[in-house]
Amino acid sequence: MIEFYDTIKDLVWDDVTKSIYAKTDRDVQKALSKESLNLEDFKALISPAAEPYLETMAHMSREITQRRFGKVMSLYIPMYLSNACSNHCIYCGFNHNNDIARKTLNDEEILEEVKVIKSLGYDNVLLLTGEFPRVAGVDYIKHAIDICRPHFSAINLEVFPMKTEEYEKLVQAGANTLYVYQETFNEARYKHYHPKGMKSNYKWRLGTPERVAKAGIHKIGMGALIGLEEWRTEMVYLAMHLAFMEKNYWQQKYCVSFPRMRPATGGYQPNFLMSEKQFAQTLWAFRIFDNDVEIAMSTRETQNMRNHFVTLGVTSISAGSRTDPGGYAHPNENLEQFHINDDRTPKEMESMIRAQGYDVIYKDWDRCLN
Numbered sequence: 001m002i003e004f005y006d007t008i009k010d011l012v013w014d015d016v017t018k019s020i021y022a023k024t025d026r027d028v029q030k031a032l033s034k035e036s037l038n039l040e041d042f043k044a045l046i047s048p049a050a051e052p053y054l055e056t057m058a059h060m061s062r063e064i065t066q067r068r069f070g071k072v073m074s075l076y077i078p079m080y081l082s083n084a085c086s087n088h089c090i091y092c093g094f095n096h097n098n099d100i101a102r103k104t105l106n107d108e109e110i111l112e113e114v115k116v117i118k119s120l121g122y123d124n125v126l127l128l129t130g131e132f133p134r135v136a137g138v139d140y141i142k143h144a145i146d147i148c149r150p151h152f153s154a155i156n157l158e159v160f161p162m163k164t165e166e167y168e169k170l171v172q173a174g175a176n177t178l179y180v181y182q183e184t185f186n187e188a189r190y191k192h193y194h195p196k197g198m199k200s201n202y203k204w205r206l207g208t209p210e211r212v213a214k215a216g217i218h219k220i221g222m223g224a225l226i227g228l229e230e231w232r233t234e235m236v237y238l239a240m241h242l243a244f245m246e247k248n249y250w251q252q253k254y255c256v257s258f259p260r261m262r263p264a265t266g267g268y269q270p271n272f273l274m275s276e277k278q279f280a281q282t283l284w285a286f287r288i289f290d291n292d293v294e295i296a297m298s299t300r301e302t303q304n305m306r307n308h309f310v311t312l313g314v315t316s317i318s319a320g321s322r323t324d325p326g327g328y329a330h331p332n333e334n335l336e337q338f339h340i341n342d343d344r345t346p347k348e349m350e351s352m353i354r355a356q357g358y359d360v361i362y363k364d365w366d367r368c369l370n
Contacts, residue, residue: 001248003207003210004206004207004209004210004240004241004244004245005203005206005207007240007244008185008237008240009187013186013187013188013229013233016233016236016237017230017232017233019043020043020046020047020232020233020236021047021048021232023043023044023047023049023050024044024049025049025052027040027041027043027044027047027049028044028045028047028049028050028053029053030044031044031045031288032045032053032056032057032060032288037288037289039236039239039240039243041289042236042239042285042289043236045057045281045284045285045288045289046232046235046236046281046282046285047232050281050285051277051281054277054280054281054284057281057284057285057288058280058284058312060284060287060288061283061284061287061288061312061313062311062312062313064287064288064291064313065287065312065313065314065315067291068291068292069294069315070359071311071357071358071359072358072359072360072361073310073314073315073316073317073353073358073359073360073361074315074316074317074361074362074363075122075316075317075318075319075346075349075350075360075361075362076122076124076126076156076296076316076317076318076319077117077120077122077125077126077318077319077320077321077346078125078126078127078128078158078318078321078322078323079110079113079114079117079125079126079127079128079148079328080128080129080322080323080324080325080326080327081104081105081110081127081128081129081136081140081141081144081325082102082103082104082105082129082130082132082135082136082140082325083100083102083103083104083130083324083325084102084103084104084129084130084132084135084136085130085131085132085197086130086131086132086134086197086198087130087131087194087196087197087198087199087200088194088195088196088197088200089183089193089194089197089199090192090193090194090195090268091193091225091227091228091261091268092268093323094130096196096197101332103324103325103326103332104135104136104140104325105144105325105326107143107147109325109326109329110144110147110148111147112326112328112329112330113326113327113328113329114147114148114151114152115329116328116329117328118151120320120345120346120347121346121347121350121362122152122346122362122363123152123153123154123362123363124152124153124154124155124156124176124362124363125148125152125154125155125156126156126157126158126179127141127144127145127148127155127156127157127158127159128157128158128159129141129159129160130160131160131197131198131199133160133198138162138166138169138170141157141159141170142169142170142173145170145173145174145175146173146174149173149174152363153363154176154177154363155174155175155176156175156176156177156178156179156219157170157175157177157178157179158178158179158180158221159178160198160199161180161198161199161204161205161207161208161211162208162211162212163211164211164212164214164215165215167211167212167214167215167217168215168216170215171215171216171217175217176217176218176219177217177218177219177220177221177255178212178217178219178220178221179220179221179222179223179255179257180205180208180209180212180220180221180222181222181223181224181225181257181259182205182206182222182223182224182237182238182241183205183224183225183228184224184225184228184229184234185206185224185229185233185234185237185238185241186228186229186233186234187202189228189229190202193228209222209241209245209249210245210248210249213245213249213251213252214249217252218252218253219252219253219254219255219294220245220249220252220253220254220255221254221255221256221257221296222238222241222242222245222254222255222256222257223238223256223257223258223259224237224238224258225258225259225261226258226259226260226261226270226272226274226279227260227261227270227271227272227273227274228261228270228271228272229271229272230272231258231272231274231278231282234258235258235282235285235286238256238258239286239289239290242254242256242290242293243290246290253294254292254293254294255293255294255295255296255315255316256286256293256294256295256296257295257296257297257298258279258282258283259298259300260274260279260300260301261300262300262339262340262341276302276305279301279305280309280312283295283309283312283313283314284312284313286313287313294315294316295313295314295315295316296314296315296316296317296318297309297314297316297317297318298317298318298321299318299319299321299340299341299342299343300340300341301341301342302341302342303341303342303344306342306349307352310352310353310356310358311356311357311358317349317353319344319345319346319348319349319350320344320345320346320349321340322340323339323340346362
């Protein structure tokens with residue numbers, strides 16, 4: 001089977017950018033009038049030409065989301081297992097060169113985190129690690145799943161790229177969902193941001209969703225980090241990647257996210273800024289382009305933004321998050337990957353969501369389905 005990399009390797013990044021900015025008012029109107037959109041329509045909705053149509057896009061996004069997902073919002077929470085990392089990503093607080101304390105949770109510490117997260121009402125958890133297989137590799141992650149499995153209906157992962165057979169071990173252990181972010185789809189610039197470590201291999205990371213799909217995972221989360229390269233172009237590549245996966249691996253469900261950069265140890269500053277208005281345009285463009293894809297929003301965004309997007313296209317939102325290993329039982333800002341923007345508790349988020357007429361769910365999967 002052809003790989004996604006083969007479909008984009010001959011594209012020129014700047015040419016794709018130019019094609020987005022060349023879209024016209026007529027292109028936008030055409031896209032908004034169609035029931036089934038193609039990539040050129042998505043380019044129109046993500047382009048500057050669509051800015052006068054944001055109110056229309058917002059209404060369409062709300063209607064599509066309520067029709068497809070109902071008036072519900074899923075809450076999720078990350079549990080960082082380790083901040084040990086062999087990568088040198090210049091924008092990340094876990095960068096191997098950063099002078100921060102490193103911690104990998106042992107069994108007792110994992111159970112302490114489980115206890116706190118369960119007390120917050122969650123019946124699903126997102127397990128995260130850095131990329132340091134010698135310290136927190138496949139066997140460690142599988143063991144962590146084994147520890148957490150009796151306590152949660154769904155175990156989700158955001159871990160380093162692996163081989164298909166390694167993912168199969170994690171799926172068999174009970175992993176339900178895997179999230180992987182390409183960070184940037186700009187191959188020519190990728191090495192600049194990831195100069196050393198396993199993550200420096202662009203093609204290996206790009207092929208991760210395909211390998212995990214072959215392993216039989218239930219859901220795959222995809223995305224790009226906003227702030228590294230021209231965001232509109234990133235989103236077009238993400239839309240292409242999503243369409244490729246849905247066509248070739250239709251058995252899986254999909255979720256997209258486009259987190260904006262937050263302050264982290266090392267002090268890296270974004271090259272390209274995305275405003276709240278542009279974030280909204282991106283979200284609505286994805287919802288109109290793909291009615292079925294789930295869209296997640298993390299605590300990187302502000303309280304005000306997260307309040308407004310409850311009814312406008314988001315389907316899952318994090319609450320009560322910590323980005324430091326062991327941070328729920330024993331908070332330590334010196335271990336954080338990045339500083340969160342919205343520190344409200346899950347109950348505070350639940351109250352806000354219910355006030356807007358939406359139900360809140362702490363799981364959308366049951367262990368009997370595994």
